[in-house]
Amino acid sequence: MSIFPRISLRPEVTEYLKNVFLNKEVLAAVGQQEAESRFHKLLTCLSHPPSYTCVRASTHLASLEEIRHKLGEELKKQQMCSSSAEEFSLQILPHPQIPDVLLLPVHGPRPVKQLSSEVVVGAQCGSAVLRGAHVFAPGILASPKYMKAGDVVSVFSDLEGRCTRGATSFQGNKVFVGNGVAEMDRSSIFCTDEPPKGIGVRMVEPLYQSPSFDGVLPNLAFLQNLPSVVVGHVLGPRPGERILDMCAAPGGKTCHIAAVMGDQGEVVALDRIRNKIDRIRQNAQMLHLRSIKAYCFNSTQAVSSDAAHETEGPPFPPESFDRVLLDAPCSGLGQRPNMASTWSLKEICSYQPLQRKLFHAAVRLLKKGGVLVYSTCTVTLAENEEQVAWALDTFPCLTLQPQEPHIGAEGMLGAGLSPEQLRLLQRFSPELIWDQTETTAPLPCRADGDTIGFFIAKFLKN
Numbered sequence: 506m507s508i509f510p511r512i513s514l515r516p517e518v519t520e521y522l523k524n525v526f527l528n529k530e531v532l533a534a535v536g537q538q539e540a541e542s543r544f545h546k547l548l549t550c551l552s553h554p555p556s557y558t559c560v561r562a563s564t565h566l567a568s569l570e571e572i573r574h575k576l577g578e579e580l581k582k583q584q585m586c587s588s589s590a591e592e593f594s595l596q597i598l599p600h601p602q603i604p605d606v607l608l609l610p611v612h613g614p615r616p617v618k619q620l621s622s623e624v625v626v627g628a629q630c631g632s633a634v635l636r637g638a639h640v641f642a643p644g645i646l647a648s649p650k651y652m653k654a655g656d657v658v659s660v661f662s663d664l665e666g667r668c669t670r671g672a673t674s675f676q677g678n679k680v681f682v683g684n685g686v687a688e689m690d691r692s693s694i695f696c697t698d699e700p701p702k703g704i705g706v707r708m709v710e711p712l713y714q715s716p717s718f719d720g721v722l723p724n725l726a727f728l729q730n731l732p733s734v735v736v737g738h739v740l741g742p743r744p745g746e747r748i749l750d751m752c753a754a755p756g757g758k759t760c761h762i763a764a765v766m767g768d769q770g771e772v773v774a775l776d777r778i779r780n781k782i783d784r785i786r787q788n789a790q791m792l793h794l795r796s797i798k799a800y801c802f803n804s805t806q807a808v809s810s811d812a813a814h815e816t817e818g819p820p821f822p823p824e825s826f827d828r829v830l831l832d833a834p835c836s837g838l839g840q841r842p843n844m845a846s847t848w849s850l851k852e853i854c855s856y857q858p859l860q861r862k863l864f865h866a867a868v869r870l871l872k873k874g875g876v877l878v879y880s881t882c883t884v885t886l887a888e889n890e891e892q893v894a895w896a897l898d899t900f901p902c903l904t905l906q907p908q909e910p911h912i913g914a915e916g917m918l919g920a921g922l923s924p925e926q927l928r929l930l931q932r933f934s935p936e937l938i939w940d941q942t943e944t945t946a947p948l949p950c951r952a953d954g955d956t957i958g959f960f961i962a963k964f965l966k967n
């Protein structure tokens with residue numbers, strides 16, 4: 506059900522996206538009316554969360570059934586201890602095709618009454634609350650002047666980043682995300698020398714109810730969007746191989762790759778941002794994965810000019826890896842929920858050249874006969890199908906490969922790719938099933954469509 510307005514974008518960005526979704530090839534295939542309807546559904550579904558939570562189970566440590574059982578027990582305990590007035594039925598379902606995925610339905614939007622005491626949080630924090638998180642203190646921007654731990658408050662998400670930190674109220678563009686109980690006084694949030702840590706507001710009546718995974722089986726249950734889990738399987742790493750993950754932080758996919766390999770082999774994880782490398786290492790440690798080696802490095806420069814250069818870390822000689830994952834930095838326009846983006850068109854268009862530089866390095870670092878997977882969490886043609894068309898043109902050694910599993914839609918028309926090529930691509934397009942998300946269709950059937958916007962291409966280097 507739509508309860509939030511469509512994602513708010515700068516007019517120039519809306520116009521750009523409209524031209525993408527109503528491009529000539531699409532119009533010729535489906536007609537103006539259907540193309541417009543898909544575009545409007547896209548803008549609406551982006552501002553709403555998916556109707557389930559996806560958990561990747563650490564099947565390198567225990568069986569899926571064992572993890573499912575333990576998770577059920579933990580979440581039941583959480584429900585019993587919760588101060589929430591209402592209980593909701595707890596379902597944990599295996600995905601019919603993906604062996605390490607568990608799906609938990611989200612209940613919402615629910616009728617929750619707004620209160621007079623308001624806490625305002627940043628948009629990122631608000632989105633996390635809509636996906637089952639509590640409010641962590643650093644995300645709080647405004648609170649009532651005399652807020653004490655134990656006060657019951659309504660939580661609002663600041664859509665346009667206009668609320669000043671430390672304010673006592675905020676009249677700008679905001680949306681209600683649920684009610685909670687403050688765990689801290691106002692002074693411990695705003696009047697401390699150290700940045701505040703921990704839960705600031707414990708959500709008891711969220712608009713969208715799903716279990717909180719904070720501290721729940723951290724080594725066995727990893728929250729990850731369904732298309733991101735698909736990426737690890739499409740890459741298809743095998744025990745003993747050497748894999749490169751070029752843009753790895755915070756390491757969700759890196760850890761999945763190592764887990765699929767049974768932690769046998771080597772997974773090299775690179776990221777340009779130093780403090781993000783710690784997140785990769787923490788995640789690897791938490792999931793008991795030893796085959797991961799993480800380095801802070803600019804992947805566009807990861808190919809050594811000296812072919813004989815043999816060191817453990819980057820740069821690497823050409824043809825060093827059996828498989829390469831390029832989960833590219835991108836405009837992120839597929840994230841859900843995302844109610845507002847203030848990005849300019851220039852910012853959105855700045856990713857294509859960087860992705861191409863990374864692609865050049867990826868192809869050089871891959872062995873002949875090796876597999877390259879390119880993925881993004883965005884919906885533009887320029888960062889997805891156009892990149893595939895460019896790559897096939899630029900690197901005659903690359904051919905597109907079928908993907909397993911292929912649970913998303915095919916590639917989008919508009920980049921001049923053939924129908925056969927489009928069928929080999931995997932595009933997760935939540936707008937295509939937005940009308941059906943309210944139906945009673947069993948969760949495993951609707952889960953494959955009700956995802957974030959995402960794109961995957963798989964190549965073989967000949």
Ligand code: SAM
Pocket residue numbers: 733751752753754755756757758759775776777778781802803804805832833834835
């Ligand atoms: N693969 C990650 C996961 O599944 O957890 C998410 C990766 S995120 C889409 C993109 C990452 O690329 C960011 O962490 C960013 O710091 C990194 N990045 C951007 N430019 C880079 C570059 N030139 N070299 C290496 N990493 C880069």
